[in-house]
Amino acid sequence: MNVAPQRASVAGMIRPIHWLLLPGLALLSAFGQAQEEAPATIARQSFDVTVPQAPTPVRMLGRAQLTYEIHLTNFSDSPLTVKRVRIVDPADRIVADVAGEALERRLTRVSGPGRAVAPGYRSILFVETDLQPGNVPRSLRPVIDYKVAGDDRLFRTEAPWQEIRAASPVVLGPPLAGGPWAAVHDPSWQRGHRRVFYTIDGRARLPGRYAIDFIKLDLQGRTTTGDADRTGDAFGYGDDVLAVADGEIVGMRDDVAESPLISRNPAHPLGEGAGNYVALRLRNGQVAFYEHLRPGNVRVRPGERVRQGQVIGTLGFTGDTTGPHLHFHLADANSLLGAEGVPFVFDRFTLLGRIDDMAQFGKAPWHAPMDLTPERRREWPGFNTVLAFGTVESLKPRQTRR
Incomplete structure (x- = not known):
C-alpha cells in the first residue's frame, strides 16, 4: 500500500469543521441511518477486514473516545461498493452506524476518497466514536453491507471480533x-x-x-x-x-x-x-x-x-x-x-x-x-x-x- 509522500501538517488544517465532539454526542451513531434491506444469503468472495491497531479508550470531554481504523481489502474479482458499516458489541447493540454522506467522508481508498473498492484494492474506514466511560465493551466487530458491480442485491460481511485494549493511556x-x-x-x-x-x-x-x-x-x-x-x-x-x-x-x-x-x-x-x-x-x-x-x-x-x-x-x-x-x-x-x-x-x-x-x-x-x-x-x-x-x-x- 502506498500513500503520497507528504507529511501531515497544520497546512491541511485550515478548513471548515464538519463536527466537533461535545459531551453526550455519539459521532457515528448519530449519522444517517440507511433503510434496512435484507442481505443476500449466498456465499461469495468479498472483503478481508482487518484492524491493525486495536482501539484503546481515551477520555475526552468526559467521554470514552475510541479512535481506530478498519481496513477493507477487496479479494473478489468485481468492484465492491460499501453501503453501510455498523459496529456492534457482544450484546448486538449498535455502537456506531455510518452510511450515506458520512460514509463518503470516512471511507478513504489508498488512491483517494470513494466507496467503490476495485479488485485487489484497499479502503480504510476511519472510526471515532464515544462511549460512556463505565460502559466500554470488551470487544467490537464491524458489519459491512456492500453491493457488487452489476448486481442489485445487498451483501453483508460480518468481520471477526476485535478486542478493545483494557490498558489505560x-x-x-x-x-x-x-x-x-x-x-x-x-x-x-x-x-x-x-x-x-x-x-x-x-x-x-x-x-x-x-x-x-x-x-x-x-x-x-x-x-x-x-x-x-x-x-x-x-x-x-x-x-x-x-x-x-x-x-x-x-x-x-x-x-x-x-x-x-x-x-x-x-x-x-x-x-x-x-x-x-x-x-x-x-x-x-x-x-x-x-x-x-x-x-x-x-x-x-x-x-x-x-x-x-x-x-x-x-x-x-x-x-x-x-x-x-x-x-x-x-x-x-x-x-x-x-x-x-x-x-x-x-x-x-x-x-x-x-x-x-x-x-x-x-x-x-x-x-x-x-x-x-x-x-x-x-x-x-x-x-x-x-x-x-x-x-x-x-x-x-x-x-x-x-
Whole structure:
C-alpha cells in the first residue's frame, strides 16, 4: 500500500469543521441511518477486514473516545461498493452506524476518497466514536453491507471480533506552559495527522493518530503580533518546550534551518518534515515526539535522562509547517514515521473553549460555551479546543525574538 509522500501538517488544517465532539454526542451513531434491506444469503468472495491497531479508550470531554481504523481489502474479482458499516458489541447493540454522506467522508481508498473498492484494492474506514466511560465493551466487530458491480442485491460481511485494549493511556505532564494554546486536531481532515499513513520499513503505519499541533493565541484569538509573515512575531515562538515525563532522550535533531518569513519556508524531503525534533522514551517504552523546534535551541542529547517539566528545547518553525507551533505525539517505537501513534492524556489542564470555524482561526475569538467545565483531569484535549497549562499570561509581545 502506498500513500503520497507528504507529511501531515497544520497546512491541511485550515478548513471548515464538519463536527466537533461535545459531551453526550455519539459521532457515528448519530449519522444517517440507511433503510434496512435484507442481505443476500449466498456465499461469495468479498472483503478481508482487518484492524491493525486495536482501539484503546481515551477520555475526552468526559467521554470514552475510541479512535481506530478498519481496513477493507477487496479479494473478489468485481468492484465492491460499501453501503453501510455498523459496529456492534457482544450484546448486538449498535455502537456506531455510518452510511450515506458520512460514509463518503470516512471511507478513504489508498488512491483517494470513494466507496467503490476495485479488485485487489484497499479502503480504510476511519472510526471515532464515544462511549460512556463505565460502559466500554470488551470487544467490537464491524458489519459491512456492500453491493457488487452489476448486481442489485445487498451483501453483508460480518468481520471477526476485535478486542478493545483494557490498558489505560499514559498520563503526561504538560509539553508547554501557560496559554492560551489551540489544540489543533480534527479527524475529518483528509490530510490531517489522523489520516496520513507512512509506509516505512515495509508496513503502513499511522504515527499521527493522536497527534496535536499546539498553536499559541492571544486573548482575542490571534496567532501573531505585528507582521503575520514574520516567524518571530508569532505568539509562542521561542516558548520553552517541556519534558512530559521522566525518561531518556533517544533521538534529536538541531541543525534544520528556519525561515525568517513564513511565506518562504521551503519544501522538505519526507525524512525532514519534522524539522528539529526531540524523541523522549518514557518508562513504559513509548516515545514522545516534539517537532518543529527552533534551531540551536535543543538542550538535550541522546542518552541523557530528563525529569518531567525540564526544558528540552523551544518552539520554532522548522520542517514542513505553515506557522510556528509544537507538534506533539506519542508512539509505540522510536521512529518519526515508522511507528504507530498511541493515546495519551494530560494530568490536568484548563479548558477555555473551542474553535467553531477553522476558516476564522487566528482572526476571531474562540467560543466559550456557557456549560463549559474548565478544569480537566486526565483527558486527551478535544478536537480544536483552546486550553491552558497552568496560568494564562498576559501575552505581551517580546522585544527580541530573532
